[in-house]
Amino acid sequence: MRTTLLCGFLLMATAVWAQNPIVSHCYTADPAPMVFEGNDSLYVYCDEDMNVPGVNDFYYMERWRVYSTVDMVNWTDHGDAMPRTAFKWGREGTCWASQCVKKGDYYYWYMCLSKPGDWRHYIGFGRSKKPSGPYKDVLKKPLIDTGEGGDIDPTVFIDDDGQAYLYWGNNKLRYAKLSSAMIYINTSIGKNGIVEVPLTAEAFGGVKVDDKVTGKDCYEEGPWLDKRGDNYYLMYAAGGVPEHISYSMSKSPEGPWEYKGVVMKQQDTGSFTNHSGMVHYQGKDYFFYHTGWAKGGGGYNRSMAVEEMHFNADGTIKPITATRKGVKALRTMNPYLQQQAETLNAALGISVVGNEDTGVYVTGIHAGDSMRVANLDFGTEGAKSITLRVASANGKGTLVIRQDHAKGKVLARIPIAATGGDDVWEEQTFDLANIPTGTHAVHFGFTGSGSANLFNWDWWQFNEFTSEIEAVTSSPQSSSVFYTLQGIPVANPTKGIYMKDGRKVAIP
Ligand code: FUB
Secondary structure, X not given: OHHHHHHHHHHHHHHHHOOOOXXXXXXEEEEEEEEOOOOOOEEEEEEEEOOOOOOOOOOXXXXXXXXXXXXXXXXXXXXOOEEHHHOOOOOOOEOOOEEEEEEOOEEEEEEEEEEOOEEEEEEEEEEEOOOXXXXXXXXXXXXXXXXXXXXXOOEEEEOOOOOEEEXXXXXXXXXXXXXXXXXXXXXXXXXXXXXXXXXXXXXXXXXXXXXXXXXXXXEEEEEEEEEEOOEEEEEEEEOOOOOEEEEEEEOOOOOOOEEEEEEEOOOOOOOOOOOOEEEEEOOEEEEEEEEOOOOOOEOOEOEEEEEEEOEOOOOOEOOOOOOOOOOOOOOOEOOOOOEEOOEEOEXXXXXXXXXXXXXXXXXXXXXXXXXXXXXXXXXXXXXXXXXXXXXXXXXXXXXXXXXXXXXXXXXXXXXXXXXXXXXXXXXXXXXXXOOOOOEEEEEEEEEEOOOOOOOEEEEEEEEEOOHHHHHHHOOOOOOOOEEOOOOOEEOOOOOEEEEEOOEEEEEO
């Protein structure tokens, strides 16, 4: 009995702290993290492993996806930011690794995919004015085509002098300098602008010939080029398959590279590939990689994960272990602000899609599905109600909101009435049966009948249980104007808390 109790307690503790994988409602691979100047969020670009019946023994990837976070534990899914079909020359199911950078007013997302009738990959890119897209193939043809294959896994890095470098390659490592407009390569170096990096033991720890590794290590694929201080880093998937992550350093983005060792050794994470990226965010360094850890996951159904990374005084990287625990939240989430339903700590069963009218929203909701949002600070007074923006064709779904986890205290049981269609959106406010106070995760569970989507969900917002808000919300307000909490109309509100449409809103 004592053992059972202890095990239960440990399991619960593990569940509470497990933050990896960072996305669990779909399979995400080849993470490329990025922080853009002037933007508070950390973005991760990736490709989506798709679980397609009959295609179980290889990759099938039809799109790239973008996620962002401000707290490292809740991740906003930005939907289908770049479908394969955006590349008219692209082959079905071949959307592999990518990385996005910003230059000037544009975001440039470099990725690799095949052409119809051809299994070789080519590097192309999408351009957008927003980090979450939509991205367009402005070149309308591959940017990189060596004619030899292996043109996969682009990493792009803009040096302090503004010069952008593109590295890539499987079993060969190549680089090119991008033109200042980022859409061509500078042909003045290497062979037509492409330089092949010698895969020597000094540079990569060993060499691989005919799949046999001689020496301690070798370059395989998935390069990541970055810089900290005066040091340039090249991380890569290493050692053949199954892969681990190793790295080399240099004083120049063009090398020569010096092998420095293993960053993340091969571990049984359920994925025989690994693919890494590093990023500095809110004073910490983070290492992103992928595993087979999501439910039903494996080598072709991978999931992104993150760990904190640390450097030694000489710039070398301290080895990192893949953990289920992942990283700690950087801050709490405010439940009294409108939060997108697709901002998730974990989810099962649901899908995230988007369209021009609604933007991104949660759909594919069925009985037994669930979503979780972590670290909501309800304050001392707590929440009295929740407002949802939902659309439902059948009105057969019920949302059960629980505190902390799937078996936690029920905060509300909300039948979602039919709104007239899956695209007819309504804002509905429901009182809570229990008042959450302090900091908690919230578990959204779904019950209902039938095999059809129960409802679509755009956003939610808890409403605070305070007399101050009661007093303000009861004052008459125009529907289109922001007011200060004292009731003074504000034409162009800046950062702060305001009243709009009779509700308290915050402009971050
Ligand atoms: O995702 C497909 C391929 O698997 C990537 O391009 C490689 O880096 C490996 O992760």
